[in-house]
Amino acid sequence: MAYPDDLLSEGERVVVHKHPHFKMLVLPIVILLVVIAGGVWLAVLAKDSTPPWDMIWLIAIAAVAVLLIVWLFLAPFVRWRTTHFIVTTDRVIAREGVVKRTGIDIPMGRINSVQFEHGLTDRIFGCGTLIIESASDEPLKFDDIPQVEKVHTYIYRQVNDNPYDDYPPDTTQPADPGPQQQPRGRRGR
Numbered sequence: 001m002a003y004p005d006d007l008l009s010e011g012e013r014v015v016v017h018k019h020p021h022f023k024m025l026v027l028p029i030v031i032l033l034v035v036i037a038g039g040v041w042l043a044v045l046a047k048d049s050t051p052p053w054d055m056i057w058l059i060a061i062a063a064v065a066v067l068l069i070v071w072l073f074l075a076p077f078v079r080w081r082t083t084h085f086i087v088t089t090d091r092v093i094a095r096e097g098v099v100k101r102t103g104i105d106i107p108m109g110r111i112n113s114v115q116f117e118h119g120l121t122d123r124i125f126g127c128g129t130l131i132i133e134s135a136s137d138e139p140l141k142f143d144d145i146p147q148v149e150k151v152h153t154y155i156y157r158q159v160n161d162n163p164y165d166d167y168p169p170d171t172t173q174p175a176d177p178g179p180q181q182q183p184r185g186r187r188g189r
Helices: 022-047 053-081 120-125 148-161
Strands: 014-018 084-088 091-096 102-107 113-117 127-133 140-146
Touching: 014 148, 022 053, 084 148, 113 148, 120 127, 127 148, 140 148
Parallel strands: none
Antiparallel strands: 014 084, 084 091, 091 102, 113 127, 127 140
């Protein structure tokens, strides 16, 4: 899903748009499979109960299974789907949430440094944590960014290749003449 163009300023374009890495869905998917398998197993056992208890047990098992699936699978999936990390030509944007939406925009001109870190597990999955140090008090951490090294490079390029933030050369310092050459015929002693 592309970032809505009507939320971008004039001349701004999206360079990177990512959701957190799917690794944050591995545990919810395992839980989904366990709940379904456990529900089917308990339903088979409940069928052997005497009427009307068989139907009561089936309804109770279904209700608990639906509750667990919504709480432990559907909620993390929706959280993953509604979390966006966007790099544009002008800013870094992070948005998350469904009911309570939160977001932050960091102008490229305010970014002081960009770092990434990823441990062994992150390297296996191809993701990592992006750390952006800006004019704010503390660095901002964005976890589970897919292809974190590429995103790091995109941001670095946007910060350093933006023609609007390049400063003219400092004219108060004399230009470096380069290495000094000795006149011919004389050798240094």
